[in-house]
Amino acid sequence: MPQKSFAVAMIDALAHSLKTDPNVVVIGAHSFLSDRGLKPEDERALWDAFPDRLIDPPTSEGVCTSLVTGAAMAGMRPFLNYGTATFAYEAFNQIMSEAANVHSMSGGQLRAPLTLHMYAGIRGGGAGQHSSSPQAMYANAAGLELVLPACPADAQGLLRSAIKSDNPTVVITHTRLLSMTGDVPDGDHTVPFGKARIAREGRDVTIVATSLMVREAEKAAETLAKDGIEAEVVDPRTIVPLDVETICASVRKTGRLVTVDEGNALCSIGSEISAQVAEHAFDALKAPIVRVARPPVPIAFSPPLEAHVTPNADKIVAAARKAAQPR
Amino acid sequence: MGQSPRDTLARMLLMRRFEEMVITLARAHKLGRQHLAIGNEATGAAALMQLAPGDLIYTTHRNHGHMIARGVDPGKALAEILGRAGGLCGGKGGTWHMTDPSLGFQSTSAMVGGSIGLSVGGGFALKHKKTGNVAVALFGDGALDEGIAYEALNIASLYALPVLFLCENNSKEGEAQTSRLATKELVAVPKALKIPCTRVDGGDPEAVALAVETALAHVRLGAGPYFLEAQLVRWPGSHQIVHEFTTGVTDVAAAWDDAKASNEHAAWHRTDPILRTARTLIARGILTRDDVTALDNEAAVIIAKARAFAEASPYPKPEAALTGAFVPA
Ligand SMILES: Cc1ncc(C[n+]2csc(CCOP(=O)(O)OP(=O)(O)O)c2C)c(N)n1
Ligand SMILES: [Mg+2]
Numbered sequence: 001m002p003q004k005s006f007a008v009a010m011i012d013a014l015a016h017s018l019k020t021d022p023n024v025v026v027i028g029a030h031s032f033l034s035d036r037g038l039k040p041e042d043e044r045a046l047w048d049a050f051p052d053r054l055i056d057p058p059t060s061e062g063v064c065t066s067l068v069t070g071a072a073m074a075g076m077r078p079f080l081n082y083g084t085a086t087f088a089y090e091a092f093n094q095i096m097s098e099a100a101n102v103h104s105m106s107g108g109q110l111r112a113p114l115t116l117h118m119y120a121g122i123r124g125g126g127a128g129q130h131s132s133s134p135q136a137m138y139a140n141a142a143g144l145e146l147v148l149p150a151c152p153a154d155a156q157g158l159l160r161s162a163i164k165s166d167n168p169t170v171v172i173t174h175t176r177l178l179s180m181t182g183d184v185p186d187g188d189h190t191v192p193f194g195k196a197r198i199a200r201e202g203r204d205v206t207i208v209a210t211s212l213m214v215r216e217a218e219k220a221a222e223t224l225a226k227d228g229i230e231a232e233v234v235d236p237r238t239i240v241p242l243d244v245e246t247i248c249a250s251v252r253k254t255g256r257l258v259t260v261d262e263g264n265a266l267c268s269i270g271s272e273i274s275a276q277v278a279e280h281a282f283d284a285l286k287a288p289i290v291r292v293a294r295p296p297v298p299i300a301f302s303p304p305l306e307a308h309v310t311p312n313a314d315k316i317v318a319a320a321r322k323a324a325q326p327r
Numbered sequence: 328m329g330q331s332p333r334d335t336l337a338r339m340l341l342m343r344r345f346e347e348m349v350i351t352l353a354r355a356h357k358l359g360r361q362h363l364a365i366g367n368e369a370t371g372a373a374a375l376m377q378l379a380p381g382d383l384i385y386t387t388h389r390n391h392g393h394m395i396a397r398g399v400d401p402g403k404a405l406a407e408i409l410g411r412a413g414g415l416c417g418g419k420g421g422t423w424h425m426t427d428p429s430l431g432f433q434s435t436s437a438m439v440g441g442s443i444g445l446s447v448g449g450g451f452a453l454k455h456k457k458t459g460n461v462a463v464a465l466f467g468d469g470a471l472d473e474g475i476a477y478e479a480l481n482i483a484s485l486y487a488l489p490v491l492f493l494c495e496n497n498s499k500e501g502e503a504q505t506s507r508l509a510t511k512e513l514v515a516v517p518k519a520l521k522i523p524c525t526r527v528d529g530g531d532p533e534a535v536a537l538a539v540e541t542a543l544a545h546v547r548l549g550a551g552p553y554f555l556e557a558q559l560v561r562w563p564g565s566h567q568i569v570h571e572f573t574t575g576v577t578d579v580a581a582a583w584d585d586a587k588a589s590n591e592h593a594a595w596h597r598t599d600p601i602l603r604t605a606r607t608l609i610a611r612g613i614l615t616r617d618d619v620t621a622l623d624n625e626a627a628v629i630i631a632k633a634r635a636f637a638e639a640s641p642y643p644k645p646e647a648a649l650t651g652a653f654v655p656a
Contacts, residue, residue: 058472058507059439086438090473125359125410127421129437297652300643301421302410308645 001183006149007036009156009184010173011046014079016188017163018050021077024163027064028081029054032117036178061087065094065116069168072114073102079163085120085172086132099168100143114169115162121174121212121262122299122310131299131306133263135210138170139239139272145169145193146239148269150214152182154237157191165193174212174262194241198250202230205324206250208273209233209260213292213311217260220316229324239269247273248281255286256323260316265293290319330376332613333622335532336604338376339368340626342395343577343601348630349391349408349422350570352637356409361422361570364392366530366562369600370495371396373535374463374557377543381460383433383449385442388423389495390435393465399427401629402636412647413640419651433462440473442466443492447479450488450552461489461546468496468506471513477520480554484520487551491542492517495529497559503566517554529557530600560598574599579623582606583616 004012011033017024026032033043033054047054057064061082068078082088088095095116102112122131139146145167149155155173162169199214200221209217214235221231232250236243251257257277259270270291277289292311299306330338346363353361364371367389375396378384386393394404399415407414408422415425423437434445446464453460470476471494483490496513498505510516514524523545527538535557542553564573574595581588581596582605588596596602608614614622 059469060472060474062474090438090440090475125421127419127423127437129423295649297649298419300419300648301407301416301424302414302418302643304642304645305410305418305648308648 001185003181004152004184005037005178006152006155006173006180007178008038009152010159011036011038012184013156013159013163015046016160017079018053020188023076024079025053025055025071025076026079026081027055027057027068028083030056031083032081061090062094065091066098068114068116069094069099069102069112072112072168073110077113077163079115079117082116082118084130085118085134086129088116088118088134095144095170096141100141103167104143111166112168113166115159115171116168117171117173119175120172121176122294122306123175124306125301125303126299127301128298133294135172135239136263136268136272138172139269140267143168144240147171147193148211148237148239149173150177150199150211150235150237152180153184153189154191154197156184157189158193158237160188160190161193164190172211176212180215191237193238194243195237196243196246197235197237198246199233199235200231202232202254204230204254205232205256205258205320206247206254207231207233207258207260207316207320208236208247210236210239210269211262213260213262216311216313217316219313220320223313223317224320229320231320236273239272242272242276244276244280248277251277251281252284255284257285257289258292258316258319258323259289260292260311262294262311264296265291266296268293287323287325290323292316292319330536332533332608333618335372335376335536336608336614336619337622337626338372338396339532339601339604340579340623341401341629342368342371342392344626344630345395345401345404345633346391347572347576348405348634350572352405352409352634353570358408360568361391361408362389363562363564363570364389365564366497366560366600367392367495369532369604370529370535370557370559373532374493374539377536377539378431378463379460380431381458382431383446383453383460383462384431384465385434385436385446385449385463386432386465387435387442387467388437389467390425391422394425394427394432397430397432399425399430401633405633405637406640409637409640410642411637411640412643413636417647418643440466440470440475443470443479444475446490446492447483447488450483450490451486453489454486459547461491461543463491463493465493465495468494468498468513470494471508471516472506477516480517480520480522480552483552484522487549489546489549490552491539491546492522492552492554493539494554494556495559496556497561497565499561503561514554514556522552522554524554524556526556526558529559530598530603532600532604560600563595577601579605579619582619583609
């Protein structure tokens with residue numbers, strides 16, 4: 001299997017989509033393709049191959065979102081890259097009120113097959129306006145699929161599925177994942193939505209983590225293993241749809257649950273997973289659920305302040321120890 | 328015009344030496360990205376030195392120059408850029424969100440279009456309170472790409488709000504384009520909304536000062552908003568991610584010493600607003616070479632002290648991250 005970076009895996013998914021479907025267009029191509037680890041000749045080849053379908057728009061996130069929604073409804077399959085996730089707030093109406101409602105409001109007559117991509121997360125020095133992890137907000141929209149890839153293979157496979165999907169799909173990439181390398185299956189790899197991945201098997205505690213936090217959970221699991229605690233790391237991969245079955249099956253095995261999410265703890269992805277497990281596998285729980293997330297405060301610029309609120313492997317280890325305590 | 332050409336050049340030099348110090352500190356402390364105001368000095372100094380107490384200022388990611396131009400303590404500003412407790416915002420804002428309400432700074436938003444929108448709210452409040460003050464929106468040409476610009480200009484015009492819209496246009500077609508407007512004439516947008524507009528050479532502090540004076544008089548009179556486009560000299564390092572001394576460390580002697588001006592940065596030396604202004608003032612007999620050198624030395628001393636203050640300032644306590652989201656009850 002070829003090794004590639006997360007960023008290049010996503011670009012490959014895009015390239016496959018552009019090659020196989022003439023209705024795919026990329027708006028916001030530059031910050032998705034350039035300086036992302038592609039060989040210069042490969043990047044040039046892409047721009048040369050699709051001169052009219054790789055587009056750099058004005059700094060107009062609002063109308064660009066309307067544009068891709070309208071174009072999707074009229075038969076195209078656009079991919080919009082916002083850059084930093086907070087820039088998409090400029091388009092909140094267009095995403096939440098327009099794109100998310102197209103299919104339902106028309107009684108199923110219309111569809112908006114579009115992909116909205118953004119770079120999110122606490123990235124180091126991003127301060128209040130460049131550190132958001134907005135996944136829970138999009139999960140809450142009703143009508144948007146939400147994809148959180150955590151490794152290069154999933155980045156390629158899930159992005160490919162996002163573009164093929166007939167629904168509006170939000171794909172959130174943690175900035176710190178871009179340089180991560182890993183094996184990616186050859187060719188036009190796809191990963192279906194709604195199927196969780198067991199990133200590590202274990203019997204003592206279930207850690208459900210998303211995006212960058214999967215890697216932190218895997219690191220935590222190694223530390224825990226040295227203490228004889230075998231953690232099972234579950235990566236849901238997509239939040240909408242959510243693979244409740246796989247999560248609950250793991251909790252039934254371990255009896256203990258830690259959720260890890262870089263978003264604000266309040267009404268977070270971790271909150272939803274906790275609620276699902278409480279509803280569907282309450283009888284299996286041997287201890288209270290522990291959530292690891294960022295506290296609900298704006299992210300400060302100063303490095304020690306930022307570090308204090310950033311979920312990481314150490315915090316996951318502490319949470320797992322707490323969840324795994326004998327009662 | 329309130330300030331003398333000498334004071335303006337002194338402030339411009341302080342802005343330049345400040346940003347050069349930011350480059351030095353960014354390397355020494357491995358800082359992330361900043362957006363430097365090198366090349367923007369003439370506009371920033373000439374405009375912000377004219378503001379009155381009570382005027383409200385809204386700025387952007389490229390705010391360092393505005394801070395120094397308005398007279399913010401450079402030590403506290405550098406400390407903020409280093410994320411220290413002694414910084415303007417106690418380390419919470421950093422390079423993109425420095426603010427000093429005591430000098431009128433209301434918002435420093437890194438969202439393109441942020442300042443232009445909020446300034447309208449400031450203008451609304453000032454009009455309501457009848458203070459005679461103005462709200463000043465500082466923004467790049469890129470802000471005009473955002474829908475909020477149209478909405479803000481329209482409502483400011485409609486309600487005759489006391490807002491000075493000051494656009495620092497550093498876009499260069501092709502090589503470094505930071506806006507994509509269907510019209511080549513940026514001021515066509517405010518003009519269409521019946522806002523008086525002026526375009527000015529942003530590298531000439533006298534021209535900027537005069538234009539700002541006229542604009543402020545109009546706004547203070549209650550005649551509604553005014554739009555100024557300062558066409559900036561573009562510093563080639565403006566959109567770097569990792570800072571370098573792209574055009575070398577400024578040597579004011581390049582204003583009169585051809586040997587110093589004719590190195591690989593010669594093109595920049597011809598347009599650099601600092602050197603241009605020094606040349607003009609010397610040619611007119613307003614300042615001597617020694618005066619310019621002395622002003623530059625003063626700036627360097629202030630910035631060296633600022634650096635010492637900033638580097639000696641401790642980091643905030645980590646727990647400070649958990650407080651401050653809300654006004655205490
Ligand atoms: C809403 C939003 N979209 C995109 C960006 C990314 N961005 C940062 S600086 C910049 C260019 C801004 O150009 P301009 O306003 O002209 O300011 P300049 O940097 O040229 O001084 C962009 C697009 C942003 N900060 N905010
Ligand atoms: Mg610009």
